[in-house]
Amino acid sequence: MHHPEDPKHPEIEKALARQADETLRGLSRRDFLKIAGAAGLVSATGVQAAPARAAVSSQARIVVLGGGAAGMTMAARLRDLLDGARITIVEPSEIHHYQPGWTLVAAGVYSVGEVQRRNERYIPRGVEWVRSAVAAIDPESQRVETTDGDRLDYDFLVVATGLHLDYEAIEGLRREDIGRPGLTSLYASAEAARDAYEQIHAFGEHGGVARFTIPSTPIKCAGAPIKATFIADDLLRTAGQRAGADFHYHTGSDTLFSVQRFDHMVRDLYAERGVSVNDGGALLAVDVDARQAQFQTRDGGRETVDYDYLHVTPPMRAHDFVREAGLAVEDGPLAAGGWLAVDDRTLQHTDYPNIFGAGDVVATAIGKTASTVRSHGAVMPDNLVDVIQDREPSRQFDGYTSCPLITEVGKAALVEFDYSLEEVPTFAFLDQGAPSWMWWRLKVHMIKPLYFNMLRGRYLR
CATH class of the missing domain: 3.50.50.60 (FAD/NAD(P)-binding domain)
Incomplete structure (x- = not known):
């Protein structure tokens, strides 16, 4: 039996080589160069970078709850957008888990070690890390309590606590x-x-x-x-x-x-x-x-x-402290899960203007993926900075999400869509919906480095 920590799998490699040969025989040289160029663009830039803007001077106290994909990305982007703000991440885990890679662990392609890294590598410079979990949020007194008994006062709060597997x-x-x-x-x-x-x-x-x-x-x-x-x-x-x-x-x-x-x-x-x-x-x-x-x-x-x-x-549902703090959506199909009540475009809380959400915890109709976090990273931090400056949030989240849909070991389709549930393909000259070795290679080799760059606030969509 092949063990997943062994990077070699002869049957899979033979299948990949066969599929690649079959696909390439059906491509013109021009089309192949388009594919290669597109794949390189994804790896290098993630399609587009978040827009640059001059750092805003602020003494605001910002607490980011959660140090997973969303929390780390939002903290890194805020650190770049603000000069002088005190930013704190609340996250108990020492290990960062690259969850998009877990399906590849189950396929025998990645080892467990390839989807785990130490969180200390990604805490943004100048950001304080409180190694504890959230116990309670008091939005009226603008305070967070941790399970270790710490009390953190904030001017602005980012809830990026992910979800609870129930x-x-x-x-x-x-x-x-x-x-x-x-x-x-x-x-x-x-x-x-x-x-x-x-x-x-x-x-x-x-x-x-x-x-x-x-x-x-x-x-x-x-x-x-x-x-x-x-x-x-x-x-x-x-x-x-x-x-x-x-x-x-x-x-x-x-x-x-x-x-x-x-x-x-x-x-x-x-x-x-x-x-x-x-x-x-x-x-x-x-x-x-x-x-x-x-x-x-x-x-x-x-x-x-x-x-x-x-x-x-x-x-799956939001953690209990979201509902207990009075921050959960109360009506509609998402109310049962206790998800964070945010405007689905600006990601600002519907009742507390100084609270924003990102990642899996938010009550949006779709979009609990790492690719959605990339879009949140280009929207939510900028909107929070707008509010710091007494402006209305200027950026809008369109519901973008992406799923490299594995159809077999060695092939995948690339699904991209938004709130309309219509496809929004990055590479319109290709049929992203046809299972192909190319989208598999993108999933295996290109998305992971893009993800870890995202944690540093780079290459946001």
Whole structure:
């Protein structure tokens, strides 16, 4: 069995070489040069940089809650935009997790170490780091309390705390159960993604029923449950073990992907590869010992089914302190998740003008991806600086998000869209929706350096 920390995988490399040869034979030299130039542009610049503007002198106290992708990016951009401001990041973890790479860990392409770096490398110069978690926010007194008992006063607050993976909302399931025989989840950690890789190979040796789930709540990287299915399917095909496996994708939605063309593409590929779509409802309960899962049915009842391999995408919501502080959206379809109530264009809080949000925590209709953070980084910090200067926010977030949709190990489509749910392709001269080795290479080799530059406030969209 190939171990994911081993960078070599002969079957994958042969497949990549074959796909590259087949694709290149169908391209003219001119088209190939366009592709190569486009890929180089993505790697070098991320399409476009955030606009330069002179640093504004300010003594404002700015507290950034969260040191993940959003928090680190916003702090770095604010540091560049302001001269004299006191900026503080509140983040308990010493390790930064490159979560867009977890699917590649599950594919056996990245090792766990390749998606982890120390946070100290990315704390912006001159920014204070409080190594603690958020306990409470008091927007009236403009104060944050940490779990270590610190009290931080602020003039402006950036909430970039990500989201809570609510495994416990599924009856009988605890987060620590992930990794037990037959039970996996790419979302839990990089180590859990590696475990999913190992478990799918173990499953393939005996065969049986594999089930992949997606909840009814908003989730980060909404394409990841689909990627998990395609990756597992392809790994078994490569190993010659797919014939003994019965694949099911469980969803309570009428659509598999929010952009219509890609919904059709996923459905067609599922049909072609023998993945049954069970659209009755979400996962309600798991009996880990008996390897049984219970799903909601269309009539509101429950159906219990067996599994040999279960990939769980948990329900997701904002952390409790957002709602407890009175900062959560109270009406509409997003109210149940306690998401941060912001204007979906300016990312300014709807009730507190000195509070802004970024990343997964915000109550926007779409966009819980790292690519969305890049767009937030070109909008939110500039708008906060506008408010510091007693101006109205001048920049607008258009809902941009991107998903390199892996369809097999070695191929992906590149999905880009905005609030309109219409495609907004970066490379209009190419069909980004056709699965290709090129978008796979972009995912594997180019997005990661772009991401870590984003953390330094560079190459924002």
